[in-house]
Amino acid sequence: MSQIENPETKSKKKKNRKSGKKPHKMTSLHNSEAALLRLKKRRAKEGRFILWGRLAIGFAVASLMWLLFSLVGTGYTAFTQHFITLDVKLEASILDPTDIRDPEKLRAANYRRLIQTSMQAQIEGVTDRKEKRALFNLVSASGATNYVRQKVYKNPNLVGQTLTVTVPTSDEVDQLLKGYIDRETPEARRKVSNQQIEWIDELVDRGVIKPKFNTIFFTGTDSRDPELAGIASAVVGSLMLLSVAFILAFPIGVGAAIYLDEFAPKNKWTDLIEININNLAAVPSIVFGLLGLAVFLNFFGMPRSAPLVGGMVLALRAFPTITIATRAALRSVSPSITNGALSVGASHVQAVFHHKLPLAAPGILTGTIIGMAQVLGETAPLLMIGMVAFVTEIPTSVMEPASALPVQIFLWSDSAERAWSERTSAAIIILLLVLITMNGFAIWLRNKLEKRR
Amino acid sequence: MSDKKAEPYIKFRCKDVRVHYGQNEALHGIDIEIPDNGVTAFIGPSGCGKSTFLRVFNRMNDTIEGARVSGSILMDGEDIYDKNLDPVLLRARVGMVFQKPNPFPKSIYDNVAYGPKIHGLTTSKAEMDHLVEKSLKRAGLWAEVKDRLKSPGTGLSGGQQQRLVIARAIAVSPEVILMDEPASALDPIATAKLEALIDELKERYCIVIVTHSMAQAARISDKTAFFHMGDLVEFGPTEMIFTNPGNSRTQDYITGRTG
Numbered sequence: 001m002s003q004i005e006n007p008e009t010k011s012k013k014k015k016n017r018k019s020g021k022k023p024h025k026m027t028s029l030h031n032s033e034a035a036l037l038r039l040k041k042r043r044a045k046e047g048r049f050i051l052w053g054r055l056a057i058g059f060a061v062a063s064l065m066w067l068l069f070s071l072v073g074t075g076y077t078a079f080t081q082h083f084i085t086l087d088v089k090l091e092a093s094i095l096d097p098t099d100i101r102d103p104e105k106l107r108a109a110n111y112r113r114l115i116q117t118s119m120q121a122q123i124e125g126v127t128d129r130k131e132k133r134a135l136f137n138l139v140s141a142s143g144a145t146n147y148v149r150q151k152v153y154k155n156p157n158l159v160g161q162t163l164t165v166t167v168p169t170s171d172e173v174d175q176l177l178k179g180y181i182d183r184e185t186p187e188a189r190r191k192v193s194n195q196q197i198e199w200i201d202e203l204v205d206r207g208v209i210k211p212k213f214n215t216i217f218f219t220g221t222d223s224r225d226p227e228l229a230g231i232a233s234a235v236v237g238s239l240m241l242l243s244v245a246f247i248l249a250f251p252i253g254v255g256a257a258i259y260l261d262e263f264a265p266k267n268k269w270t271d272l273i274e275i276n277i278n279n280l281a282a283v284p285s286i287v288f289g290l291l292g293l294a295v296f297l298n299f300f301g302m303p304r305s306a307p308l309v310g311g312m313v314l315a316l317r318a319f320p321t322i323t324i325a326t327r328a329a330l331r332s333v334s335p336s337i338t339n340g341a342l343s344v345g346a347s348h349v350q351a352v353f354h355h356k357l358p359l360a361a362p363g364i365l366t367g368t369i370i371g372m373a374q375v376l377g378e379t380a381p382l383l384m385i386g387m388v389a390f391v392t393e394i395p396t397s398v399m400e401p402a403s404a405l406p407v408q409i410f411l412w413s414d415s416a417e418r419a420w421s422e423r424t425s426a427a428i429i430i431l432l433l434v435l436i437t438m439n440g441f442a443i444w445l446r447n448k449l450e451k452r453r
Numbered sequence: 454m455s456d457k458k459a460e461p462y463i464k465f466r467c468k469d470v471r472v473h474y475g476q477n478e479a480l481h482g483i484d485i486e487i488p489d490n491g492v493t494a495f496i497g498p499s500g501c502g503k504s505t506f507l508r509v510f511n512r513m514n515d516t517i518e519g520a521r522v523s524g525s526i527l528m529d530g531e532d533i534y535d536k537n538l539d540p541v542l543l544r545a546r547v548g549m550v551f552q553k554p555n556p557f558p559k560s561i562y563d564n565v566a567y568g569p570k571i572h573g574l575t576t577s578k579a580e581m582d583h584l585v586e587k588s589l590k591r592a593g594l595w596a597e598v599k600d601r602l603k604s605p606g607t608g609l610s611g612g613q614q615q616r617l618v619i620a621r622a623i624a625v626s627p628e629v630i631l632m633d634e635p636a637s638a639l640d641p642i643a644t645a646k647l648e649a650l651i652d653e654l655k656e657r658y659c660i661v662i663v664t665h666s667m668a669q670a671a672r673i674s675d676k677t678a679f680f681h682m683g684d685l686v687e688f689g690p691t692e693m694i695f696t697n698p699g700n701s702r703t704q705d706y707i708t709g710r711t712g
């Protein structure tokens with residue numbers, strides 16, 4: 001049928017388009033001139049709307065791209081860092097003049113001298129005190145001394161031997177070599193002196209200073225020195241926050257949703273509760289922080305900066321999201337399934353748990369993951385409960401002071417130095433990657449579970 | 454039907470049954486006696502309350518927000534709206550088949566096994582296998598699905614799904630099966646199969662069926678009740694309703710003058 005009709009309709013269209021005004025055969029209601037004009041208007045409206053939509057999408061994509069490019073542009077260099085390889089003579093006369101090899105004494109020894117000496121071994125003819133200082137400043141002071149100190153503390157027998165170490169250079173060297181410190185700037189306004197630049201270039205030529213993948217950024221904790229700073233403590237803190245928030249918010253959120261939707265009597269009270277849960281989702285998160293400060297810290301006297309408290313506060317943030325998503329998911333399950341279960345004599349609870357919940361699971365999981373992503377990105381409430389601490393150790397329990405990835409970003413973004421802004425961007429990249437992974441996982445899970453239906 | 458000497462056993466005795474949805478009264482006092490073993494058809498124009506009345510018998514109206522049932526409904530002389538009677542047990546005795554086939558999104562086997570499992574009707578896997586097979590056989594589906602019991606019930610054709618739902622209902626050994634327009638989503642061949650099945654099942658079960666097809670009611674039912682705007686207008690042997698209706702509204706409806 002359609003094959004026969006097609007050529008005719010096509011030719012009709014063509015004719016109309018060509019002659020425009022001349023409707024073929026006879027003038028009827030739907031191919032009069034006025035009708036064609038109306039049609040043109042309708043088409044134009046449609047065209048405008050589509051254009052509008054494309055502009056909106058284009059704008060959104062462009063902003064996203066701009067954000068990503070600026071982040072990656074400033075952040076990617078943080079994933080490599082320059083390291084210097086030194087031969088450190090662990091002279092007994094400096095480390096252990098009394099020769100008793102007491103680890104505690106060894107720890108307190110003057111490692112700075114050792115590093116200085118080994119630096120001077122690299123560059124000959126540095127005698128002036130000021131020059132010596134300038135030379136020493138090429139290496140990460142606390143990075144190098146602490147590294148050697150730890151080695152000796154762990155193995156006192158090393159004293160007297162020569163240790164080859166690869167330690168980070170100071171952040172100025174790193175920035176200079178990455179091209180962020182302009183060599184053309186007058187020396188007085190430059191953080192690296194001409195002399196130092198000479199030394200650095202020589203050391204690079206000799207292969208003493210080399211760029212390497214920046215593992216410190218992933219294994220290190222917060223530090224005062226950018227070259228030693230890493231996100232490990234913040235990541236662990238964030239994981240703890242997520243776990244606490246999930247353990248609290250998931251059962252409460254899903255339970256509240258099931259009860260409200262399935263079992264609660266419909267009256268003014270449940271309406272009120274429902275409105276409040278919806279409002280809770282819209283409450284600015286800093287308010288939760290204030291609540292946590294007032295209730296958990298001041299009233300219950302729980303420890304400051306602890307992921308337990310942070311997780312409890314963020315559970316409040318995530319639970320309305322989970323509840324709302326769960327209720328939407330429950331409602332999207334066709335009542336015919338529940339009716340089927342009820343009609344063979346399942347109780348209401350059985351119908352819900354055997355049939356409705358499994359079908360709602362994809363929606364519930366998606367909502368939960370989105371709620372958890374919110375938790376992961378939340379900063380303000382954590383500031384209120386003191387999770388802005390300077391944490392130089394990886395926390396081992398939820399009661400210990402900890403930081404969180406977004407808070408770490410907030411803290412680092414405060415420092416003006418280039419080395420910090422590079423790490424801030426890198427940390428944001430990591431956070432975004434985790435968030436994208438979580439959301440991607442949510443979508444994947446939903447598609448997978450939905451296919452199983 | 455023809456021998457009027459043996460009084461048929463009455464399964465349900467309803468007196469002055471009214472159903473309200475909020476303020477709105479959907480059924481205005483229905484008195485009816487539904488016989489056991491046989492097919493009773495409910496006919497009537499859309500919105501007259503057939504489905505509502507059908508749901509009275511397994512208390513599915515309880516699950517509808519704002520629905521209230523009053524009057525007395527006795528099943529085997531026992532008030533099914535008694536406070537002490539658990540609707541869960543009632544629904545095991547009174548099964549239901551819906552307009553749209555609604556198998557669970559599980560395997561064919563699990564669909565049938567679900568009812569017996571929650572009621573604890575079997576004690577072993579072998580017993581369950583046997584029960585599933587028996588139910589599927591009674592529903593006339595066994596031959597078609599015996600090789601794919603593990604495949605999803607939702608993958609069957611509409612007619613097969615409807616018979617699966619019947620097997621699911623049969624598996625808990627009900628006494629009554631309620632059917633709300635069970636053939637309305639089926640093609641003529643599937644409908645014919647379903648009707649043949651109903652004809653077989655009526656030996657064993659009391660069947661109450663809502664249908665929009667006059668022909669179907671005439672073919673399969675023993676008694677027919679005609680509803681109109683929340684009232685039971687006429688109730689009697691199907692032959693009589695279709696050949697010699699006592700009420701002009703019934704006459705108009707079955708001859709297609711209203712609807």
Ligand SMILES: Nc1ncnc2c1ncn2[C@@H]1O[C@H](COP(=O)(O)OP(=O)(O)OP(=O)(O)O)[C@@H](O)[C@H]1O
Pocket residue numbers: 474479497498499500501502503504505506517
């Ligand atoms: N869940 C409900 N809430 C409120 N009113 C309802 C509900 N279900 C049915 N009604 C009303 O009760 C009356 C009877 O409806 P019912 O579904 O029983 O009619 P029906 O005879 O089955 O119609 P149909 O042939 O179209 O299925 C109608 O007026 C309808 O609007």
Ligand SMILES: [Mg+2]
Pocket residue numbers: 503504505633
């Ligand atoms: Mg109906």
